[in-house]
Amino acid sequence: xxxxxxxxxxxxxxxxxGRLVLEARSLGKxxxxxxxxxxxxxxxxxxxxxxxxxxxVVALVGESGSGKxxxxxMLAGQERPTAGxxxxxxxxxxxxxxxxxxxxKSNVQMVFQDPFASLNAVHRVxxxxxxxxxxxxxxxxxxxxxxxxxxxxxxxRLTPAQQFLAKYPHELSGGQRQRVAIARALAxxxxxxxxxxxxxxxDVSIRLEVLDLLDELRSQFQLAVLYVTHDIASAxxxxxxxxxxxxxxxxxxxxxxxxxxxxxHPYTQLLVASAPDPDNLAARIRPASSGExxxxxxxxxxxxxxxxxxxxxxxxxxxxxxxxxxxxxxxQRAAACWRLDVAAPDLLHQTQGEKEETIKT
Amino acid sequence: MSxxxxxxxxxxxxxxxxxxxxxxxxxxxxxxxxxxxxxxDHVDIALAPGxTLGLAGESGSGKxxxxxGLCxxxxxxxxxxxxxxxxxxxxxxxxxxxxxxLRSRELRKLRWREISxxxxxxxxxxxxxxxxxxxxxxxxxxxxxxxRKEKRDRLDTLxxxxxxxRERLRSYPHELSGGMRQRVMxxxALAVDPEVVIMDEPTTALDVVxxxxxxxxxxxxxxxxxxxxxxxxxxxxxxxxxxxxIAVMYAGKVVEVGSAxxxxxxxxHPYTQGLLRSFxxxxxxxxxxxxxxxxxxxxxxxxxxxxxxxxxxxxxDKCRDIDMRIRPVPGSDPSHLSACPFVTxxxxxxxxxxxxAATSKGTT
Numbered sequence: 001x002x003x004x005x006x007x008x009x010x011x012x013x014x015x016x017x018g019r020l021v022l023e024a025r026s027l028g029k030x031x032x033x034x035x036x037x038x039x040x041x042x043x044x045x046x047x048x049x050x051x052x053x054x055x056x057v058v059a060l061v062g063e064s065g066s067g068k069x070x071x072x073x074m075l076a077g078q079e080r081p082t083a084g085x086x087x088x089x090x091x092x093x094x095x096x097x098x099x100x101x102x103x104x105k106s107n108v109q110m111v112f113q114d115p116f117a118s119l120n121a122v123h124r125v126x127x128x129x130x131x132x133x134x135x136x137x138x139x140x141x142x143x144x145x146x147x148x149x150x151x152x153x154x155x156x157r158l159t160p161a162q163q164f165l166a167k168y169p170h171e172l173s174g175g176q177r178q179r180v181a182i183a184r185a186l187a188x189x190x191x192x193x194x195x196x197x198x199x200x201x202x203d204v205s206i207r208l209e210v211l212d213l214l215d216e217l218r219s220q221f222q223l224a225v226l227y228v229t230h231d232i233a234s235a236x237x238x239x240x241x242x243x244x245x246x247x248x249x250x251x252x253x254x255x256x257x258x259x260x261x262x263x264x265h266p267y268t269q270l271l272v273a274s275a276p277d278p279d280n281l282a283a284r285i286r287p288a289s290s291g292e293x294x295x296x297x298x299x300x301x302x303x304x305x306x307x308x309x310x311x312x313x314x315x316x317x318x319x320x321x322x323x324x325x326x327x328x329x330x331x332q333r334a335a336a337c338w339r340l341d342v343a344a345p346d347l348l349h350q351t352q353g354e355k356e357e358t359i360k361t
Numbered sequence: 362m363s364x365x366x367x368x369x370x371x372x373x374x375x376x377x378x379x380x381x382x383x384x385x386x387x388x389x390x391x392x393x394x395x396x397x398x399x400x401x402d403h404v405d406i407a408l409a410p411g412x413t414l415g416l417a418g419e420s421g422s423g424k425x426x427x428x429x430g431l432c433x434x435x436x437x438x439x440x441x442x443x444x445x446x447x448x449x450x451x452x453x454x455x456x457x458x459x460x461x462x463l464r465s466r467e468l469r470k471l472r473w474r475e476i477s478x479x480x481x482x483x484x485x486x487x488x489x490x491x492x493x494x495x496x497x498x499x500x501x502x503x504x505x506x507x508x509r510k511e512k513r514d515r516l517d518t519l520x521x522x523x524x525x526x527r528e529r530l531r532s533y534p535h536e537l538s539g540g541m542r543q544r545v546m547x548x549x550a551l552a553v554d555p556e557v558v559i560m561d562e563p564t565t566a567l568d569v570v571x572x573x574x575x576x577x578x579x580x581x582x583x584x585x586x587x588x589x590x591x592x593x594x595x596x597x598x599x600x601x602x603x604x605x606x607i608a609v610m611y612a613g614k615v616v617e618v619g620s621a622x623x624x625x626x627x628x629x630h631p632y633t634q635g636l637l638r639s640f641x642x643x644x645x646x647x648x649x650x651x652x653x654x655x656x657x658x659x660x661x662x663x664x665x666x667x668x669x670x671x672x673x674x675x676x677x678d679k680c681r682d683i684d685m686r687i688r689p690v691p692g693s694d695p696s697h698l699s700a701c702p703f704v705t706x707x708x709x710x711x712x713x714x715x716x717x718a719a720t721s722k723g724t725t
Binding site: 063064173174175176203204205206207208209212230231232233234236237238257260270271272273274275276277278279 | 420539569570573595596597598599601625635636637639640642643644645650652653654657
């Protein structure tokens with residue numbers, strides 16, 4: 001419970017951008033596992049709370065298996081949470097129920113990682129886009145639909161529009177396919193865009209253009225964007241706020257620049273340190289100390305204590321016994337770690353300084 | 362022989378590497394699909410003993426076809442139409458052998474024994490119904506004649522080498538994590554002590570943290586066993602850290618070759634310059650990202666002359682009738698070669714980016 005309280009106090013930087021649109025309130029997702037007689041529950045997501053604000057980008061960063069895609073799928077209404085709730089414009093919604101699914105989808109759309117798999121190979125681009133236009137914009141007139149299709153395709157910079165509308169997915173490059181997928185999401189005129197690793201399958205030289213396009217759409221349509229990625233460097237450039245997930249829980253949150261440049265949680269520090277650093281050729285990859293054993297964090301519901309403890313260089317007895325709540329570091333930042341005094345002493349001093357000041361005034 | 366992978370800050374490695382006789386030398390290699398799609402187009406590269414040569418390029422640039430081509434593993438409709446691949450290992454004749462001229466029986470003896478490959482997707486490269494022990498054992502059986510005890514010892518040593526507990530020999534591939542599977546692939550590649558290891562995107566499917574660990578492992582093993590690595594990846598930022606020298610490929614051609622320092626500090630080809638401006642870095646100050654406009658070329662219909670012309674901000678009419686030979690970059694060390702005769706490293710800074718950087722902060 002305490003983590004909810006603490007995170008509720010964090011005022012995200014994105015809040016300055018616009019109104020709160022979509023909110024995850026301590027979302028959780030358990031998967032039941034069975035190994036023969038033995039039954040286990042895997043909590044893939046636990047107590048995840050954050051808000052998506054108009055014209056702002058929130059990045060959800062984590063390794064594979066950290067639960068970041070599950071969060072996106074729950075927000076997209078494709079997966080039913082086992083705990084917590086989703087609120088759209090302050091009202092609790094249940095998008096998985098029959099009556100609420102389509103109206104919810106008119107507001108919340110998703111772009112998937114693999115543009116090779118997410119477009120139907122037997123349909124032309126025109127068909128792929130016309131369906132959401134008819135369903136969500138309720139356009140019936142053929143000319144109106146056609147005009148809207150051309151507008152959409154041109155909006156994602158696929159010109160000449162008529163030529164692209166007549167193409168099949170296999171005739172498009174990876175970047176062009178992802179643009180079609182983005183156009184399909186825009187066809188519903190959503191207010192929230194959930195992008196699950198939208199550029200990780202694309203070539204390095206075209207990633208930037210697609211991210212750039214998303215950013216442009218964000219400001220033009222005042223979209224609230226959730227950017228799910230494993231690449232913390234792109235989160236730094238693209239997102240206002242960054243949430244770092246580990247084994248199903250948010251371990252650190254704050255403005256992207258602060259989180260990447262002054263990471264507080266030992267896991268974020270490991271992530272940042274592992275990212276390639278081409279500007280520092282002297283600090284190249286050093287040989288591993290051999291015999292190093294690394295255990296992955298467990299997300300089983302029976303796990304006690306901090307889930308990062310088995311990999312954490314700072315772990316002590318307390319970390320293994322009790323899970324740390326999200327502790328507030330500043331008005332905009334929080335991290336879930338008992339050892340912040342060692343992991344990020346500077347940040348903690350700043351916090352205490354601020355608190356003393358507020359007491360004085 | 363000292364391996365060069367750790368001596369970094371000086372420009373020594375490349376100079377040293379250039380003087381030694383390359384252990385693997387590819388000359389004028391071409392691989393053609395369907396008679397007219399030139400996936401690898403007159404490529405020359407050389408790999409010095411113990412060196413790490415990075416091969417960077419986008420999907421469809423021909424980097425993987427090149428790797429298959431130099432082991433003669435390309436399958437129809439791909440055909441090797443020209444070139445030679447000279448291998449000069451310590452276990453073959455002093456003058457070296459041309460892998461493309463060998464009879465297939467002789468070639469089979471050399472493959473894996475002398476040149477092994479680590480493939481990108483360990484899940485697909487390992488046999489799902491065989492235990493790790495049997496898969497590693499197969500490699501040993503095929504190339505070495507070991508007794509039972511020797512074989513068992515060798516298997517244990519191999520797993521120790523890549524930091525996997527010995528009891529994992531009993532496991533099936535699906536019981537291992539992605540990182541462990543990749544380590545098994547590396548153990549398998551090193552099983553019979555080859556002198557050249559080709560790594561085709563060995564860490565692309567892995568998380569950054571695991572990627573880092575595996576790369577560190579490769580560097581350490583290379584220090585100990587002195588094999589040369591041809592490291593293929595689309596991630597130039599990774600190569601800048603791990604490779605001694607880097608070759609950049611575009612549309613089947615090598616467009617630039619140089620040491621990691623030269624590529625990073627003085628990129629000469631406009632494509633390399635664009636790539637370096639494309640990826641965000643988590644370290645250091647925020648910088649302007651530019652990307653490369655346009656899309657990668659279709660190999661079936663390449664423009665005449667330089668294939669980068671449609672995406673190049675320096676392009677002029679002269680670019681349409683140049684030959685794509687790589688030549689020394691003016692004002693650089695002679696080991697630094699580029700296929701562009703017009704653009705110099707100095708012009709990288711003067712060039713104005715065409716694509717705006719995706720920074721949401723800037724648009725507030």
